Amino acid sequence: MSLIAKKEYLLKPSGTWKILTSPVGRALVAxxxxxxxxxxxxxxxxxxxVGTHRDALRQTSVFGILACGMxxxxxxxxxxxxxxxxxxxxxxxxxxxxxxxxxPAWFSIPACLVIGASCGWISGFLTARFRIQPFISTLAMMVxxxxxxxxxxxxxxxxxxxxxxxxxxxxxDVPGIFRAIDSRIFWGNLTVVTLIFLGCIxxxxxxxxxxxxxxxxxxxxxxxxxxxxxxxxxxxxxxxxYMAAGLLxxxxxxxxxxxxxxxxxxxxxxxxxxAIAIVVIGGTNLMGGRGGIGLTxxxxxxxxxxxKILSINAVPEASRLMLTGVIIIMAVLMQRVGKK
Amino acid sequence: MTESxxxxxxxxxxxxxxxxxxxxxxFGGTWALRNVDxxxxxGEVHVLAGENGAGKSTLVxxxxxxxxxxxxxxxxxxVPVRFDxxxxxxxxxxxxxxxxxxxxxxxxxxxNIFLGRPLTRHGFVSDQRQKAETKNVLDQLGLxxxxxxxxxxxxxxxxxxxxxxKALVRNARIIIMDEPTSALSAPEVERLxxxxxxxxxxxxxxxxxxxxxxxxxxxxxxxxxLRDGFFVxxxxxxDLPGPQLIKWMVGREIDQQFPRHQTRRGEERLRIEQFxxxxxxxxxxxxxxxxxxxxxxxxxxxxxxxxxxxxxxLLMGLFGGYGNNIRGRIFLNGNPVLFHSPDQAIQKGLAxxxxxxKATGLVLPLSIIANTVLADLPRLCSGGWRLPSRECRxxxxxxxxxxxxxxxxxxxxxxxxxxxxxxxxxxxxxxxEPTLLLLDEPTRGxxxxxxxxxxxxxxxxxxxxxxxxxITSEMPELLAMxxxxxxxxxxxxxxxxxxxRATPDLVLEAAMGRKIEAGV
Numbered sequence: 001m002s003l004i005a006k007k008e009y010l011l012k013p014s015g016t017w018k019i020l021t022s023p024v025g026r027a028l029v030a031x032x033x034x035x036x037x038x039x040x041x042x043x044x045x046x047x048x049x050v051g052t053h054r055d056a057l058r059q060t061s062v063f064g065i066l067a068c069g070m071x072x073x074x075x076x077x078x079x080x081x082x083x084x085x086x087x088x089x090x091x092x093x094x095x096x097x098x099x100x101x102x103x104p105a106w107f108s109i110p111a112c113l114v115i116g117a118s119c120g121w122i123s124g125f126l127t128a129r130f131r132i133q134p135f136i137s138t139l140a141m142m143v144x145x146x147x148x149x150x151x152x153x154x155x156x157x158x159x160x161x162x163x164x165x166x167x168x169x170x171x172x173d174v175p176g177i178f179r180a181i182d183s184r185i186f187w188g189n190l191t192v193v194t195l196i197f198l199g200c201i202x203x204x205x206x207x208x209x210x211x212x213x214x215x216x217x218x219x220x221x222x223x224x225x226x227x228x229x230x231x232x233x234x235x236x237x238x239x240x241x242y243m244a245a246g247l248l249x250x251x252x253x254x255x256x257x258x259x260x261x262x263x264x265x266x267x268x269x270x271x272x273x274x275a276i277a278i279v280v281i282g283g284t285n286l287m288g289g290r291g292g293i294g295l296t297x298x299x300x301x302x303x304x305x306x307x308k309i310l311s312i313n314a315v316p317e318a319s320r321l322m323l324t325g326v327i328i329i330m331a332v333l334m335q336r337v338g339k340k
Numbered sequence: 341m342t343e344s345x346x347x348x349x350x351x352x353x354x355x356x357x358x359x360x361x362x363x364x365x366x367f368g369g370t371w372a373l374r375n376v377d378x379x380x381x382x383g384e385v386h387v388l389a390g391e392n393g394a395g396k397s398t399l400v401x402x403x404x405x406x407x408x409x410x411x412x413x414x415x416x417x418x419v420p421v422r423f424d425x426x427x428x429x430x431x432x433x434x435x436x437x438x439x440x441x442x443x444x445x446x447x448x449x450x451x452n453i454f455l456g457r458p459l460t461r462h463g464f465v466s467d468q469r470q471k472a473e474t475k476n477v478l479d480q481l482g483l484x485x486x487x488x489x490x491x492x493x494x495x496x497x498x499x500x501x502x503x504x505x506k507a508l509v510r511n512a513r514i515i516i517m518d519e520p521t522s523a524l525s526a527p528e529v530e531r532l533x534x535x536x537x538x539x540x541x542x543x544x545x546x547x548x549x550x551x552x553x554x555x556x557x558x559x560x561x562x563x564x565x566l567r568d569g570f571f572v573x574x575x576x577x578x579d580l581p582g583p584q585l586i587k588w589m590v591g592r593e594i595d596q597q598f599p600r601h602q603t604r605r606g607e608e609r610l611r612i613e614q615f616x617x618x619x620x621x622x623x624x625x626x627x628x629x630x631x632x633x634x635x636x637x638x639x640x641x642x643x644x645x646x647x648x649x650x651x652x653x654l655l656m657g658l659f660g661g662y663g664n665n666i667r668g669r670i671f672l673n674g675n676p677v678l679f680h681s682p683d684q685a686i687q688k689g690l691a692x693x694x695x696x697x698k699a700t701g702l703v704l705p706l707s708i709i710a711n712t713v714l715a716d717l718p719r720l721c722s723g724g725w726r727l728p729s730r731e732c733r734x735x736x737x738x739x740x741x742x743x744x745x746x747x748x749x750x751x752x753x754x755x756x757x758x759x760x761x762x763x764x765x766x767x768x769x770x771x772x773e774p775t776l777l778l779l780d781e782p783t784r785g786x787x788x789x790x791x792x793x794x795x796x797x798x799x800x801x802x803x804x805x806x807x808x809x810x811i812t813s814e815m816p817e818l819l820a821m822x823x824x825x826x827x828x829x830x831x832x833x834x835x836x837x838x839x840x841r842a843t844p845d846l847v848l849e850a851a852m853g854r855k856i857e858a859g860v
Contacts, residue, residue: 210725210726210728211724211725211726212717212718212721212724212725212726213724214726215710215714215717215726216717218703218705218706218710219703219706219710219714222703222704222705222706223699223700223702223703223704225699225700226699226700226701226702226703227703227714228661228682229659229661229682229692229694229700229701230682230686230714230715230768231682231683231686231687231715231718232683232714232717233683285705289703289704289705289706290705
């Protein structure tokens with residue numbers, strides 16, 4: 001190795017500082033700070049109970065699943081605003097299939113996944129084929145899917161209370177699949193939804209870090225033209241990213257329906273923004289080309305725990321929203337520490 | 341406003357309009373200009389000539405106030421001035437008509453002309469006054485344009501005229517035109533030239549940069565030549581005939597820093613016939629028109645040309661970078677092919693090193709390894725799954741002869757110097773084991789040491805039987821490294837020269853549009 005290279009190496013900070021200023025290190029610092037917040041404001045010991053952590057994870061899992069898909073799209077240099085609406089559409093469809101039509105789970109779940117992936121495919125196709133800005137194409141899909149959810153549900157929540165022609169309600173049983181998804185395992189210490197979330201994290205991690213397609217997403221997010229000239233099938237890789245985001249939104253929609261035991265066409269309003277916030281707090285660059293699923297996992301935990309800590313301390317929603325806003329900015333500013 | 345450009349100067353006054361004395365300008369460690377003198381008189385067209393990188397643009401940018409940190413003196417009408425910004429220069433009557441126009445496409449003609457200096461009434465922009473004044477100026481220029489029309493609705497030639505109108509409204513006395521005809525058709529050029537004659541009559545001084553010999557012969561009153569940042573000479577156009585001008589521009593000895601070893605020329609690797617490229621769509625003017633050439637195994641074919649020659653577009657079109665916007669026949673090893681996307685070309689053993697490694701070569705946020713294997717992912721993956729250890733070994737292997745200076749292959753390419761970044765791009769293409777390398781400015785912006793290394797590599801590649809097409813804007817590099825030279829001008833081939841026939845004068849003459857028959 002030449003002299004110059006050695007000198008460059010010497011100039012680099014080493015050890016602890018290096019770990020702290022790495023993307024994962026920065027994201028972890030934010031998470032640890034939130035944890036410390038919990039240890040200090042533990043709401044008379046509530047923070048030390050297993051149930052609190054289980055619930056924090058349960059409540060953040062749906063956001064986390066959306067954030068997995070969002071990470072794929074953002075790393076590829078795009079954005080997907082439609083995930084919240086697709087979640088609602090799938091929640092409505094899933095409830096219709098399971099509660100009203102009594103379809104079996106093995107059929108209704110794949111059907112819902114196809115619905116979500118199709119929505120993603122459409123926004124991806126519009127973005128990749130017609131070069132519509134992803135902000136616009138997914139904004140259109142966001143509005144469209146919301147409308148579709150309302151059409152399919154007739155503007156009503158699809159719940160176990162079925163209205164009879166004479167105006168009375170008949171209550172049907174909650175489908176088994178709903179109960180199964182919303183149940184707890186490990187002696188009541190973990191919810192199935194959280195397990196699904198962790199499965200999504202694992203799947204997207206494998207895709208991003210170990211599959212050819214993942215590398216293609218980084219490449220086209222980092223420099224689309226260079227990727228194209230290196231033989232990357234830009235159009236296909238991009239469409240697949242939006243499809244994956246739609247698919248994950250469908251999974252989130254199924255979880256949401258099971259947790260609420262109903263399909264609400266108004267569900268998921270603003271969830272896309274929470275998902276973006278999670279990705280950004282994790283440290284994935286909105287410009288594309290940089291980031292990872294590990295960061296999104298940390299970001300999900302940061303946001304989830306923050307919400308939980310604020311709520312066990314009975315901080316009113318108004319203050320909670322303001323605090324969340326402040327903390328997003330702080331997290332992003334912190335990611336710049338030690339950068340040139 | 342109108343009377344200021346109504347006055348007629350019949351001859352040059354003794355005092356120059358602008359005098360630039362002892363201008364020097366440095367970028368980092370390299371001098372872009374060394375002690376250059378430049379004068380512009382009333383009512384003359386002063387052509388600024390020189391090869392790519394001679395310092396023409398730098399000099400013009402200093403005059404236009406873009407660069408304020410230079411050495412030397414500028415006097416306008418005998419008064420020393422110092423510009424801190426383009427706005428200052430504009431205030432002193434200097435206007436630049438850029439190659440790429442600086443108009444706002446969505447705004448109207450009138451709004452563009454008065455952009456930044458609106459005509460107002462009671463503090464509000466007065467459309468009425470602006471339109472009236474615009475009509476006034478356009479009439480003087482003899483232009484039939486609606487002042488309300490949006491800029492992107494009128495042809496490019498008219499846009500250029502609008503730029504000139506904008507300069508006139510600002511009382512510009514010194515008008516700089518940087519290759520104004522590069523986007524114009526022949527009648528539009530005529531229109532521009534007659535306008536220039538009018539401007540001369542009104543006493544404006546015009547600085548005109550061009551790469552086209554015929555234009556110099558037609559409109560130049562005085563010519564100043566720069567070479568490698570030095571002032572070569574300045575003379576009235578009638579005292580500087582074409583061959584003499586070329587000598588001034590080329591002038592330097594070719595030093596023996598180029599280690600080209602001729603290799604045995606193998607069978608024909610690539611032949612293209614009547615190849616045309618339409619980067620802006622099939623309806624627009626092609627950037628490459630009816631080009632035919634061939635390259636053999638173990639041979640370096642150099643393509644010479646000045647800006648706008650179309651050589652980069654030729655390689656990009658060949659490589660499938662323009663999709664379906666190509667016409668013509670290509671034979672690779674005797675088999676007819678036509679690539680409509682880069683991955684098809686890569687599969688057949690082509691590799692294109694583009695001329696801008698940051699914009700089109702590298703994915704800057706990714707690691708050296710990731711960049712190196714990017715074009716070869718399909719072969720390195722197994723069933724779609726990446727094998728990081730295999731990628732790492734492949735990158736280390738292909739990097740070995742390149743002498744890359746980096747602390748680790750996991751570094752982001754962002755953090756590397758220009759020369760090392762170029763080596764990463766080269767490694768990316770070597771990894772695909774190409775049989776035909778298309779090199780577009782492979783030594784642009786890298787230091788001498790790294791350049792020499794790249795020349796040695798080119799020798800090694802040809803020794804292995806790889807065919808190379810080399811584009812370079814540096815004349816010594818072109819002459820020394822090419823086994824054969826093709827010269828292009830505005831999308832067409834104007835000369836094909838064997839290495840022993842090629843001289844700087846011949847290449848430059850052909851690059852400026854003079855057709856040179858084979859065997860001259």
